[in-house]
Amino acid sequence: MTPVLSVRNISKSFGAIKAVNNVSFDVHDGEVLGLIGPNGSGKSTLFNCILGQSTPNSGEVLFKGDSVAGKEAHELNKRGIGRTFQQLSVFPQMSVIDNIIMAGQEHHGTMLSRLMGAPDAGLTEEAEQLISFFRLDHLRDQMAGSLSYGQQKLVDAAVAFMSGPGLVLLDEPAGGVNLTMLEHLKERLQTYNREHGSTFVVIEHNMEFVMSLCSRIIVLAEGVIIAEGSPDEVKSNQRVIDAYLGD
C-alpha cells in the first residue's frame, strides 16, 4: 500500500551546516508518527521541507505517491495536507466559528461561487460539529484572540482538521499548554485519529505527550535519524538516551 507520506533522502544545508542529512522515512495511513530530537536536530527544517516552505538540496517528498516538490502551502492543503504551527496561529480578530469556516471554505466551490454564494459557504453545521468535538461550544462566537493560550491551541487544531485532511502535521501542539488542557488535547487527537483514520506527524518536546500519543517515533540528532521504533523501543534506546532523553 502506498504510504501517505514518503520522505526520500532529504538533505538540507545552511552554509556549512547540514541541518538535515539524507533522511528517509514513510508514514502510513492512520499512523501517528512522532518526530523528536534535541534543539537543532533538524526537526523543523525537515517539517519545512515537507511543507514546501524550504527547498531541500536533494531528495523528494511524496504525498500519496505524488511528488509535492515546489508546491505552495495552499496547494498542499488542497491536496489534503493540514498543519498546525508552533506559535499560536489563529486569526485573532475573527470569531472561533469564522476561524474554522475559513479553514474549510477554500475547499468548496470556485472563486466565483465563493463570492456569489452564502456568507458561510454552507459550512456552519460542519464547523459547529468540529467546535463541539473540541468542546469549544461556549467559545463559538468569541474572538479567537481573546481566548487563553490553551484554548487557542485547541482552535488551531480544530482549524487544521476542518478541511478533512488525510495528513496533519502538528508542530509542537503541546508547547505552552497547561496539564489539564494537554490531556484534553491529547484525548481529542487520539479520538479524531481513531474515528477518522487521519494520519498525524507530530513534532514535540513533551516526551510524556508524544510517547502516549504516537504509535511510532523517529529520533533525529544532528540532522540524521538515530533511532526509530515504538515509544518503548525508543525510550530504552541507549543512543537516544545519550543524545536526547538523558538518564
Next chain:
Amino acid sequence: MTASPKYLLYIAMLVALVLAPLGQGNYIVYVLCSWLIFSVAAMGLNLTLGYAGQVSLAQAAFMGIGAYITALMTMAGYHWLLAMPFAILSCFGIGLILGYPALRVQHHFLAFVTLAFNTLVFLVLRNEEWLTGGSFGLVPIPRPDFFGFSTFKQVPFYYFALVCFLLAAGAMAWIVRSPWGRAFKALRENPIRANSLGLNTRLMTLLAFAIGSGFAGLAGAMMAPLVQFIEPGSFTLIHSLKILLMVVVGGSGFYYGPFLGAAIVVLLPELLRFTEGYYLIIYAAFVLVLMVFSPNGLIGLWQKLMDRFRTQQVERSDLKDGAQL
C-alpha cells in the same frame, strides 16, 4: 442590534440621504456629492487596507485614472454609462498590476511603492498634454442624462451620485459578507496561516488591490461630471492621504468606517467654517485626539462606549465546563 431595529435604522438613513439636499443651496449639495464620491473611494481603500491589510497610498491616482477616462470618453460623445465601466475595469486592471509589488514587499515599503505610483500617474497626467490637457486639465465635462432625467442641476446630480453610492455600498457589503470578505480578513491577520488553509494569498492580495482600485475608478467616474473640470492637481499624493485619513478616522476594517471618515474629512471643515481661521486647528486637534484615544477610529470609539454601557453577560469561560477548559 436585532433585525427589526436594524432595518428601521437602514430605512431612516436612506430617508435622511434622500432628504439631505432638499432646500439646500448649490454649495451644500456639492459638498454632499463630494462626501458620497469620497465615500466610494474610501470604501475601496478600506477593502485594500482595512480588510486585506495592504497599505496603499495610490487611491487618488486611481480616482484620477477613472476621472480622466470618463472625461475623455464623455467629451468624445460616449455616454457616461459606457465610460463608467471602462473606468472601473481600467482601474481594476491597473490595480491588479500594482498589487504585484505587494507580493514582495509589505507595510511602509509597500506604502512607498504605491506612493511612487501616485506620483507617476500625476506626472503622466501633467506631462501628456496631448491626451490629458496637461496642467490646463479637461473642460467642459458633460453631465449625463438618463432617459430624460438630466443631472445638469445640482440636486438631480446628487440623486445620481446617491444611486451610484448605494450600488457601490451594496456591492461592498456583498463582498465583505461573502467568503471573500473572510478570506481578506484572514489575509490581513495571518497570511501564512491563511495560505496553509488553502487560500491563494497571492491571488487574494492582487484582488484586494484590484477591487479597491475599481471602487476608486468609480469614484473618479462620478467626480468628473460633478466638477466638470479636472486637472492633475486634484489627484496628487495629498488626496491619497486624505482618503487614507477617511479610512483611519472612520475605522479601518469596519464596513461603515469609510462613510463616517469621509463625512469627517469632507463635511467637518465646512461645519467648522464659522470658527474662521481656527477651523483647521480644531479639525487637526480632533483627528489627533481621536487617533490617540481610539486608533480604531470613530467606529472603534463607538464600540468602546457601547462595551462600557452594555451589561456584561460573559461567563468565565474557564469555569463554564468545570475545570476542563
